[in-house]
Amino acid sequence: MNHHVKLFYSRRLSTLSNVQVSQTNKLSINEIREKRLSIFDKELKRQQALITRLEKIEVSFKGLNNESTTLIMNKGVSTPFNCAQHINELLTKQSVVAEINGEVWDMHRPIPSDCTLKLLHMKAEDPQQASLVNKTFWRSCSFLLGAVIENSFEDDVPAVLHSFPPANVRSGSFVHDVYLNLESWVPTQNDLRKIAATFQKFIRNNMIFQRLDIDSTLALKMFEDNVFKAEQIPHIATKSNSGQSVTVYRVGDHIDISRGPMIASTSLVGRCSIASVHKLESGIYRFQGVALPSDIYINHFAFGILESRARKQNPARIPELSAKT
Structure with missing residues (x-):
């Protein structure tokens, strides 16, 4: 790794100057996002045009x-x-x-x-409704974490999003599993704070979650730069009502696959912490966070307890990794 690249990484995440990475000639994350956004917008307009008269x-x-x-x-x-x-x-x-x-x-x-x-x-009194809202909030935070992780690494260390497990509030953390082309990376507390700061900055933009159901062939085109999504899409499509559609969500310039549902907008997310990153198998890293809804406040000590719990490796199933980057 040349000296210039080391300095750039140190401004992003300090520990990255100490790990081995391999150089690639793949598209940058910005180019990938622009391509996905173009496909999303074109398909959204096509579907909207199918409504020729209002009923x-x-x-x-x-x-x-x-x-x-x-x-x-x-x-x-x-x-x-x-x-x-x-x-x-x-x-x-x-x-x-x-x-x-x-x-x-x-x-x-x-x-x-x-x-x-x-x-x-967020303050539903009915236990069943409260559970639905909590799961929706947790799932949305996992989605947002993926958006933030993609922007936390320079293109020489591409962060390839794998998936996030079903929302489980009792696990103590929301999760996103990501492939990093790093032999061994142990982030410092400063690295985690930087990712959390990026998360907070991202949600302050008050962006809505846009849902779009698309044909699996279009989904494969949208995610052709992600080997894991390309592998997952045919299986996901078979579980849809039509047997050939995939649900994607857009927030800002980020698009990912999820059955949803998601929260209305990022304004509903308040205090957040990125508690830990655990290396799993075959280059997969599990990023874990904890967050509060924007209208719920607790003191620093109580939030510290939530952070401590969120540092423990989340017990969600480790993703199978057959595709290679």
Whole structure:
């Protein structure tokens, strides 16, 4: 590794100047992201163009204290967030995820037909709803962690996102498993703080989670630069209703695969810490973090307990690694 590269790495993550990396001629992460965004935007416009005329649907909103409101919305266009806009501003800020006819539903996902709507927030009193919201929050944090990790390494050390396990709040940490072309890397506390600072900066942009269901062939084109996603996509598609579609989400310039649902926007994420990184097998590193919703506050000592728990290696299944970069 030449001296210039060492200095660049030291400004990013200090420990990277002490590890072995191999040089590659692959596209930069910025070029990869631009290509994925182009495919996403083109497909979104194509799907939107399929709606040639607006049809009205009835949305029966069920709120607190059995309040009920019927809204006339646009089929395949209006979203739960749009419904919240018609009710009151507080709902647009607090609602994390929706329920459409009892099915958990993204706030910015179009509603396809007449339905009953509930809007869930982070302080849900019903235990089942609280569990749904917590899992959605944890899953979204794993997604965001992947976005941040990709930007925490220079192109000479490509961070290839593998996957993140199902949300499990009881595990103590949200997780993203990433392939790094590093023989051995043990990040310092300063490295972890830098990643956490990048995470905080990213979420402050108040970006929404956009969901898009795409054909598996298009998904393969979108993720052709990621050998792990290319391997996973055919299997993921077989589990879809059509047997050939894949769900992707976009936040800002980052796109990844997930069945979802996700939270409405990054503004719902508050205090965050990247607690640890554990090396697993075959170059896979498990990044672990802990975060609080933006409207929940605890003191420094209590958050320290959560951080301590999140440092222990998350027990989620270690991903199988058959594809090679």
